[in-house]
Amino acid sequence: MQFPLSLPVNEPIRQYAPNDPARASLQQKLKQMANEKIEIPCIIGGQEIFTGRAFNVKMPHSHKESIARVHLASPEEIQKAANSALRAKHDWQHMPWNERAAIFLRAAELLAGPYRDILNAATMLGQSKNAYQAEIDSACELIDFLRFNAYYYQQLQKEQPLSVEGVSNSLEYRPLEGFVVAITPFNFTAIGGNLAAAPAMLGNTVVWKPSDTQVLSAYYTMKLFQEAGLPPGVINFVPADGPEFGETILSHPDLAGVHFTGSTGTFQQIWQTIGKNIDKYKTFPRLVGETGGKDFVFAHPSADWESAATGLVRGAFEYQGQKCSAASRAYLPQSLYGKIQEKIISDLSTMKMGDVRDFGCFINAVIDERSFKKISTFIEIAKASSDAKIIAGGNSKMDVGYFIEPTVIETTKPLFRTMVEEIFGPVLTIHVYDDSKLDETLRICDETSPYALTGAIFAQDRQAVEMMSKRLINAAGNFYINDKPTGATVGQQPFGGARKSGTNDKAGSHLNLFSLALSENGERKLQSAEGLPLSFFKLNPWNESMLNALPRG
Ligand SMILES: NC(=O)c1ccc[n+]([C@@H]2O[C@H](COP(=O)([O-])OP(=O)(O)OC[C@H]3O[C@@H](n4cnc5c(N)ncnc54)[C@H](O)[C@@H]3O)[C@@H](O)[C@H]2O)c1
Numbered sequence: 001m002q003f004p005l006s007l008p009v010n011e012p013i014r015q016y017a018p019n020d021p022a023r024a025s026l027q028q029k030l031k032q033m034a035n036e037k038i039e040i041p042c043i044i045g046g047q048e049i050f051t052g053r054a055f056n057v058k059m060p061h062s063h064k065e066s067i068a069r070v071h072l073a074s075p076e077e078i079q080k081a082a083n084s085a086l087r088a089k090h091d092w093q094h095m096p097w098n099e100r101a102a103i104f105l106r107a108a109e110l111l112a113g114p115y116r117d118i119l120n121a122a123t124m125l126g127q128s129k130n131a132y133q134a135e136i137d138s139a140c141e142l143i144d145f146l147r148f149n150a151y152y153y154q155q156l157q158k159e160q161p162l163s164v165e166g167v168s169n170s171l172e173y174r175p176l177e178g179f180v181v182a183i184t185p186f187n188f189t190a191i192g193g194n195l196a197a198a199p200a201m202l203g204n205t206v207v208w209k210p211s212d213t214q215v216l217s218a219y220y221t222m223k224l225f226q227e228a229g230l231p232p233g234v235i236n237f238v239p240a241d242g243p244e245f246g247e248t249i250l251s252h253p254d255l256a257g258v259h260f261t262g263s264t265g266t267f268q269q270i271w272q273t274i275g276k277n278i279d280k281y282k283t284f285p286r287l288v289g290e291t292g293g294k295d296f297v298f299a300h301p302s303a304d305w306e307s308a309a310t311g312l313v314r315g316a317f318e319y320q321g322q323k324c325s326a327a328s329r330a331y332l333p334q335s336l337y338g339k340i341q342e343k344i345i346s347d348l349s350t351m352k353m354g355d356v357r358d359f360g361c362f363i364n365a366v367i368d369e370r371s372f373k374k375i376s377t378f379i380e381i382a383k384a385s386s387d388a389k390i391i392a393g394g395n396s397k398m399d400v401g402y403f404i405e406p407t408v409i410e411t412t413k414p415l416f417r418t419m420v421e422e423i424f425g426p427v428l429t430i431h432v433y434d435d436s437k438l439d440e441t442l443r444i445c446d447e448t449s450p451y452a453l454t455g456a457i458f459a460q461d462r463q464a465v466e467m468m469s470k471r472l473i474n475a476a477g478n479f480y481i482n483d484k485p486t487g488a489t490v491g492q493q494p495f496g497g498a499r500k501s502g503t504n505d506k507a508g509s510h511l512n513l514f515s516l517a518l519s520e521n522g523e524r525k526l527q528s529a530e531g532l533p534l535s536f537f538k539l540n541p542w543n544e545s546m547l548n549a550l551p552r553g
């Protein structure tokens with residue numbers, strides 16, 4: 001590895017076009033993986049533990065096919081994982097930082113090479129992503145997280161306080177005292193890997209609980225880290241029942257931090273449990289949580305209607321709307337609505353839905369039966385209401401896989417239920433506003449949902465862009481201008497939201513490293529002739545990011 005590190009470039013995205021050899025190679029890996037049924041153990045202190053408390057991993061798009069059996073940790077293994085993290089801490093923390101970073105940079109190289117097909121195939125089969133959606137997640141985004149975080153880690157160590165004559169000040173960047181818990185969601189393989197790897201790179205040791213419905217790709221991510229040379233016990237891989245895991249791990253006295261991504265409800269539960277246990281801990285655990293969203297697209301009458309329609313279709317329906325950033329409510333002016341509606345319906349009619357192994361399918365399945373039923377309930381609510389009508393999609397079937405058509409609801413009520421609640425599926429609700437009611441509609445958009453994750457405005461009038469950006473400043477952590485609200489790229493659009501969307505610690509930037517995984521320690525040495533004693537102070541610069549608005553032209 002080359003140290004010092006230079007600023008990385010984002011990993012190029014493979015397209016998997018019909019005659020591309022990369023496509024044939026990925027198809028072969030899909031075939032192989034679909035035909036094997038692996039046993040997935042807990043990996044604690046480097047040891048594989050097959051607990052026998054097992055369940056089958058099924059493909060969401062073909063739920064009669066099971067591709068793995070996962071062994072869940074009981075409270076006993078969860079405790080073991082915490083103890084293993086504590087045992088590994090001393091040696092790991094004292095390894096030179098560039099040696100630790102080198103392990104994760106090696107993982108990035110392996111993932112860009114021989115592991116690419118493995119992680120992409122596991123993400124496609126286990127989470128029902130098409131090849132392109134898997135590529136931007138489990139290959140490119142995870143590679144970027146690993147490379148950029150190593151670079152940011154290097155850079156932030158250069159952040160040192162002022163020293164004046166006779167006084168030498170320094171900041172030491174060190175891991176938290178205790179262990180860190182990474183609790184990760186189903187929808188992004190890269191988020192799972194990053195939530196575990198980022199604190200580890202900084203010298204923390206970690207207990208990682210992946211989601212039940214992402215465990216296949218999480219397991220291969222863990223194998224990748226091991227192959228890259230991660231010492232035993234630095235990351236302990238513990239598939240487990242969520243609430244049981246929470247109750248057990250969050251009462252451990254050495255809990256130092258939680259690195260979480262998932263729903264708002266789960267994060268609130270974690271926070272409450274930590275509050276309840278606050279007297280038990282040796283330190284105040286750091287809490288970093290990126291959570292739910294009800295992301296909007298707002299078109300101004302000056303908008304380029306074609307861009308707005310494309311932004312809506314891609315923003316709402318890529319990966320079946322199961323991105324926390326997915327557009328799920330839209331405010332469109334009456335003057336443009338006819339043309340936008342026509343293009344949305346026409347674009348959707350070209351999108352094939354089906355199995356991920358058919359590379360022609362843009363739309364695949366939603367993650368599981370629970371999700372299928374929840375999303376279908378929202379569609380039924382719209383069908384039954386006189387305040388709403390379905391203008392595209394609306395059908396679903398689960399005989400083979402959990403398939404829900406991309407569905408567009410139009411409502412006359414801006415506070416209709418599907419405009420307010422997170423659905424996390426392929427459902428977009430549109431409210432058409434009278435052009436003269438722009439001001440009132442902006443207020444409604446800002447006040448409708450408890451979340452503030454992503455949002456996009458479409459406008460060509462520069463004064464309108466300025467005015468709308470100001471009016472919606474607290475409504476989104478990632479704010480897009482003339483672009484869809486999804487697809488943040490590491491290093492380019494640090495990602496995270498405020499209000500009920502999380503602690504806004506901006507994954508994919510140095511701010512995330514400051515926020516969770518570092519503790520800082522400043523020292524002032526007075527070296528006067530009188531021989532004044534050493535004194536000591538602490539700095540606390542880990543405030544929430546100020547990056548609320550990240551305009552992109
Ligand atoms: N803001 C972001 O960056 C971001 C990114 C991805 C997903 N999300 C959000 O995640 C949600 C979808 O993911 P999900 O369905 O996997 O979320 P989830 O909240 O159901 O699960 C997340 C993780 O928490 C675990 N868990 C559940 N109950 C727990 C408990 N009581 N204690 C400890 N752990 C517990 C789960 O097993 C899983 O590993 C959506 O709300 C989406 O908006 C947000």
Ligand SMILES: N[C@@H](CCC=O)C(=O)O
Binds near residue numbers: 188323488
């Ligand atoms: N970072 C991703 C969303 C992650 C949440 O699911 C995006 O910007 O689309």
